[in-house]
Every structure is written in C-alpha cells, then in structure tokens.
Amino acid sequence: MKDEQLREKRLVYYQEDVEQIEKLLQEFLKLSNAKAIFLIDKEGHLVSQEGATETMHTETLSALVAGSFAATKEMARMLGESEFSVMFHQGKRDHIHISLVSDRAISAIVFDEQTTVGMVNLYAKELIVKLEKIFSVASKRINQEHKMEEGYSESVQDRLDDMFKE
Amino acid sequence: MQINYARKEISCKLVYYGPGMSGKTTNLEIIHEKVPDQHKGEMTSIATEGDRTLFFDFLPLDLGQVRGMTTKFQLYTVPGQVYYASTRKLVLQGADGVIFVADSSADKIEENLESLRDLQANLAEYGVNIEQIPLVIQWNKRDLPNALPVEELEKKVNLFNAVTTEAVAAMGEGVLSTLKIAAGLILDRLNAKEPGAAPSAAAPRPVKAEEPKKEIFVARVNADMISKTYFNQYCQTQYRLSSRTDDVEDFKKFSVDEKKRLLESLLNHALLLQDAKKRGVAATKEEIGKQLSVFARRFTKKEELDAYLVRRKLSMDNLTNEATKNVIIAKMISDVIPDLSDRVKITEAEVKEYYANHKDRFDGKPIGEVKDELVARVKAKRKKSLLDEFFQILREQAAIEVFEQNLS
Numbered sequence: 001m002k003d004e005q006l007r008e009k010r011l012v013y014y015q016e017d018v019e020q021i022e023k024l025l026q027e028f029l030k031l032s033n034a035k036a037i038f039l040i041d042k043e044g045h046l047v048s049q050e051g052a053t054e055t056m057h058t059e060t061l062s063a064l065v066a067g068s069f070a071a072t073k074e075m076a077r078m079l080g081e082s083e084f085s086v087m088f089h090q091g092k093r094d095h096i097h098i099s100l101v102s103d104r105a106i107s108a109i110v111f112d113e114q115t116t117v118g119m120v121n122l123y124a125k126e127l128i129v130k131l132e133k134i135f136s137v138a139s140k141r142i143n144q145e146h147k148m149e150e151g152y153s154e155s156v157q158d159r160l161d162d163m164f165k166e
Numbered sequence: 167m168q169i170n171y172a173r174k175e176i177s178c179k180l181v182y183y184g185p186g187m188s189g190k191t192t193n194l195e196i197i198h199e200k201v202p203d204q205h206k207g208e209m210t211s212i213a214t215e216g217d218r219t220l221f222f223d224f225l226p227l228d229l230g231q232v233r234g235m236t237t238k239f240q241l242y243t244v245p246g247q248v249y250y251a252s253t254r255k256l257v258l259q260g261a262d263g264v265i266f267v268a269d270s271s272a273d274k275i276e277e278n279l280e281s282l283r284d285l286q287a288n289l290a291e292y293g294v295n296i297e298q299i300p301l302v303i304q305w306n307k308r309d310l311p312n313a314l315p316v317e318e319l320e321k322k323v324n325l326f327n328a329v330t331t332e333a334v335a336a337m338g339e340g341v342l343s344t345l346k347i348a349a350g351l352i353l354d355r356l357n358a359k360e361p362g363a364a365p366s367a368a369a370p371r372p373v374k375a376e377e378p379k380k381e382i383f384v385a386r387v388n389a390d391m392i393s394k395t396y397f398n399q400y401c402q403t404q405y406r407l408s409s410r411t412d413d414v415e416d417f418k419k420f421s422v423d424e425k426k427r428l429l430e431s432l433l434n435h436a437l438l439l440q441d442a443k444k445r446g447v448a449a450t451k452e453e454i455g456k457q458l459s460v461f462a463r464r465f466t467k468k469e470e471l472d473a474y475l476v477r478r479k480l481s482m483d484n485l486t487n488e489a490t491k492n493v494i495i496a497k498m499i500s501d502v503i504p505d506l507s508d509r510v511k512i513t514e515a516e517v518k519e520y521y522a523n524h525k526d527r528f529d530g531k532p533i534g535e536v537k538d539e540l541v542a543r544v545k546a547k548r549k550k551s552l553l554d555e556f557f558q559i560l561r562e563q564a565a566i567e568v569f570e571q572n573l574s
Contacts, residue, residue: 012170012171015171015390018171019172059238060210063210063240064210067221067256148233148356149234153356156349160229164201
C-alpha cells in the first residue's frame with residue numbers, strides 16, 4: 001500500500017464536524033425518544049455517542065456492531081444484494097436499530113418501550129440524510145496534514161512499557 | 167485508523183493473524199491480564215463451545231493521553247481455522263497493522279505458510295500490499311521441544327521480510343515486545359513524509375490551471391490551521407493598534423524574529439480561545455461594548471476616533487475583535503486562576519524594589535508621587551506572569567506545529 005492510499009484510509013474527524021454531528025444526534029434522541037445513539041465508523045472505531053451510554057461498553061459495542069454489519073454485508077453479497085442498509089435486533093427490554101450512513105459510518109440506536117421501531121426508523125432516516133451531508137462536505141475538504149508531535153511513537157511505546165509494569 | 171480532533175483521539179486497529187491454535191487469543195488474554203483496569207475495556211470473544219474463536223476476539227486498550235492525543239488500540243484476533251475464511255477477511259477490514267502469530271513447531275511450517283498466504287490474499291482484496299502494511303511476525307511457542315531454530319523459520323516462513331519477535335505467549339513472554347513493535351510501526355507512519363510536502367530545492371511541480379490556489383499555513387494549533395493570510399492580518403492589526411506612530415506600513419519591515427514573536431502570542435491566544443470555547447466561556451455584547459468604551463476614552467470626540475481609525479487603516483471590526491479577545495482572556499484568567507485577587511496582592515517591599523530597579527522611568531520623581539502608577543505596573547507584571555504560567559500549561563498539552571519556512 002502506498003503512503004498516499006494509507007492516508008486516504010485514515011478517517012479524520014475535525015472539531016467542527018463532530019460538533020455538528022453531536023447536535024444532530026441529540027436532536028434525534030429528543031425526537032425519537034430512543035435511549036442512546038452511537039455513530040461508529042466502518043472499521044469499528046467510535047466517532048460519537050449521545051444519550052444514556054454510561055453503563056454500556058461503548059468501545060466493544062462499536063467493534064461488535066461494525067463486525068456484525070460487515071458479516072451482514074457478506075450475507076447480502078451472497079444473496080446478490082449490494083448491502084443491507086438497515087438491521088434490527090429485538091430484545092425483551094432493549095432493542096437495537098443499526099443503519100448504514102453513507103459509505104463510511106454506521107449508526108446504532110438503542111431504544112426501549114418508550115418508543116417504537118417505526119418512530120426510530122422514521123427519525124433515523126431523516127438523521128442519516130443530514131449526517132450524509134456532513135460527511136460529503138467533510139470528504140471534499142482538502143485533507144489537512146495531520147502530523148503528530150515528534151517523538152509521539154516513542155512515547156506510545158514507553159506508555160505501553162509502563163502499563164505492563166503497573 | 168481514526169483521528170478525531172474533536173475528542174483529541176487516535177484509534178488504531180491491530181489484528182492478530184495466524185493459523186489455528188498458534189496463540190493469537192492467548193496474546194490478547196495475557197495483555198488483558200497484565201494491563202491495569204483503567205487502561206483496558208472488556209475482552210470480548212465470539213467463540214464456539216469448543217472455546218475456539220468463531221468471529222473475533224476483541225480487546226480495547228486505552229493508553230490515555232500521549233503528547234496531547236488520547237491513544238487507543240483496538241486489538242482483534244481472527245479465527246485461525248481454515249474454514250472461517252470469510253470472517254477472517256472481514257476482521258481485516260481497515261486494519262492499520264498485523265501481528266502474525268506463527269507456531270514454531272516443526273510440523274506447523276505448512277500451516278504457517280498457508281495462513282500467511284491467506285493473509286496476503288485477504289489484504290490484497292482490500293487493495294493492501296502485505297509488504298507495505300506494518301507487519302510483525304511473532305515466532306510463538308519457543309519453549310516446545312520440537313521448535314525449529316529461528317534462523318530456519320526466518321528462511322522458510324518470513325516470505326515478506328517482516329520484523330520478527332520470539333515469544334512463549336502462554337507464559338507471557340514476548341507478548342508486550344511484539345505489541346510495542348507493531349504499535350511503533352503503525353504510528354511511525356503517521357509522520358511519514360508527504361511526497362512534495364517538505365521544502366526542497368527541486369523545481370516546483372507545474373500547477374494545473376483549474377487547481378485552486380493552495381493555502382499556505384504558518385502553524386497548526388491542535389485542529390486549527392493558521393493560514394499565512396490570517397497571520398499577516400494579525401500582525402498588521404497588532405502593529406496598527408500598538409504602534410507609537412501613524413506610519414502603518416512599518417509592519418512590512420518586520421524581521422523574521424519579530425514575526426516569530428508575534429506568532430508566539432498568536433499561538434497563545436488561539437490556544438486560550440480554544441480552551442475558552444471548550445469551557446463555554448464567551449463574551450457578551452455588553453462586555454464587548456464596555457471594553458470598547460474603555461478604549462474610546464482615549465478620544466474626546468467620536469470624530470477623533472474615526473480619524474484615528476482612518477489614519478491607522480483600522481476598521482471598527484478590528485477593534486471589536488480585539489475587544490472580544492480581551493474580554494475572553496480576562497474571563498478565562500479569573501476562571502482558571504480562581505484565587506487571582508489573592509495572587510495579585512502585592513507588598514510594599516515589591517513596589518519599592520520595582521521603583522529601585524526602574525528609577526529612570528520615573529524621571530527621578532519621589533516614590534510617593536508615582537505610587538499609583540507603580541502599583542499598577544507591578545500588578546500588571548504579576549498578572550502577565552500568571553498568564554504566562556497558564557499558557558505554559560496549555561501549550562504542554564497542545565499539539566502545536568510551526569511551519570517556519572512559511573513565515574518569511
């Protein structure tokens with residue numbers, strides 16, 4: 001892989017984008033009455049979260065959502081579909097609604113009996129259109145150079161050493 | 167990899183690959199066991215009844231803030247068994263680096279090779295060349311009686327000249343060193359030189375007519391880039407506001423050293439304003455108006471102020487921006503230095519000392535006559551040093567980069 005390709009694969013989120021995203025997610029929660037929402041990139045890294053997420057293992061949840069979405073995509077491919085854009089898991093108390101946001105992110109919405117899957121679906125569709133707009137603007141922006149401070153890599157390795165000693 | 171400037175966070179994906187039973191999950195388990203709680207999340211395993219990985223194992227590591235960026239590694243393992251080929255491929259998506267855990271046993275050579283070629287093919291499906299991605303091969307199970315010598319493994323299995331390590335993962339040996347090397351390889355790439363980005367003596371590349379003019383930046387303060395245009399405007403305004411004369415073109419003669427000094431103050435202000443934004447500190451209209459009226463007191467009539475602005479080629483906007491900045495700075499100072507009023511209390515002795523050291527500034531007037539001015543100066547000095555202290559703290563946490571070659 002050339003360096004240039006590698007840079008394109010980096011997902012960079014700037015302050016202004018994330019601020020807009022957070023606002024949209026908060027709005028969505030108000031409208032839909034869902035418990036929590038996560039925006040996750042397709043590689044499984046969490047981008048943003050809103051709502052009652054304190055008790056959830058958000059990092060792990062993000063990895064699992066991205067993994068299960070990838071698996072679903074593979075299922076779709078085998079059936080001759082390009083992608084299933086929405087997934088829904090129903091539980092006894094909590095449910096999760098997962099949908100694709102443009103080509104780079106996934107939204108995962110956790111909700112309970114305070115609302116219905118129909119409501120969630122309705123507002124999620126609106127939300128996704130808005131999010132896609134933000135992503136499209138962001139992706140057109142000239143990719144600014146993002147260099148880390150000198151010695152960053154070494155400092156990370158030192159930190160790993162310390163962690164194992166503690 | 168995700169770089170999130172809003173959360174000041176870097177998140178990398180590292181995948182443990184290799185044949186079945188080579189010790190990939192064991193690597194993760196050891197890391198999970200040794201790393202203190204505040205640095206790790208829950209380890210998750212999607213496994214079959216036989217305890218073999220079905221989809222992936224996952225362990226999030228949070229290294230905390232490193233040089234201003236919260237640094238995270240998401241560790242994944244793939245299922246080793248041959249028949250889980252499709253899930254193996256899925257886990258590789260977006261991987262920033264791979265640790266290939268090889269079994270050192272003499273009878274596992276073929277399995278190692280098969281898995282390595284499988285890795286190569288799966289990466290290729292994502293458009294990634296195995297020789298280009300950060301790859302570390304871990305020769306695991308070095309304690310086995312039938313373990314092949316490392317030289318032989320290198321020759322037979324290390325097809326792509328990867329960095330290699332030795333391990334007995336089950337005993338915890340070599341697990342950290344492998345992880346460290348992989349982390350280093352991944353992060354070193356972040357600062358890999360951009361082709362053509364470094365100033366060079368080579369002829370500039372021809373610019374296509376439709377290519378928009380590229381903005382030149384003088385510095386980066388965290389996520390904010392400071393353009394040369396903005397910096398020049400800043401210098402100009404500062405000069406026009408503070409110059410003793412009305413010769414407003416003087417700023418063009420600024421030396422590089424002066425520009426550096428101005429850039430330093432701009433960086434401090436940018437940092438402070440970023441911090442203010444995070445804390446929700448903002449200036450109200452009334453506060454800005456009050457600050458402006460303090461400035462306007464220098465003039466007896468509105469016409470005088472207007473004439474001053476014209477002479478200095480300044481606009482009301484320039485003044486308003488400056489006033490806004492000053493209000494926010496004042497608010498931030500009282501916000502972050504809560505005991506400010508105590509700390510700027512000065513003693514008689516300090517005033518006397520200042521007077522003694524700066525006698526020439528007071529035209530030989532006795533101390534009693536210039537007491538008020540003296541006190542104000544000593545206070546201002548103290549305030550400035552408190553502010554500098556705060557700037558120092560901000561700067562230590564910030565990611566600041568200056569492109570000096572663009573200053574002149």
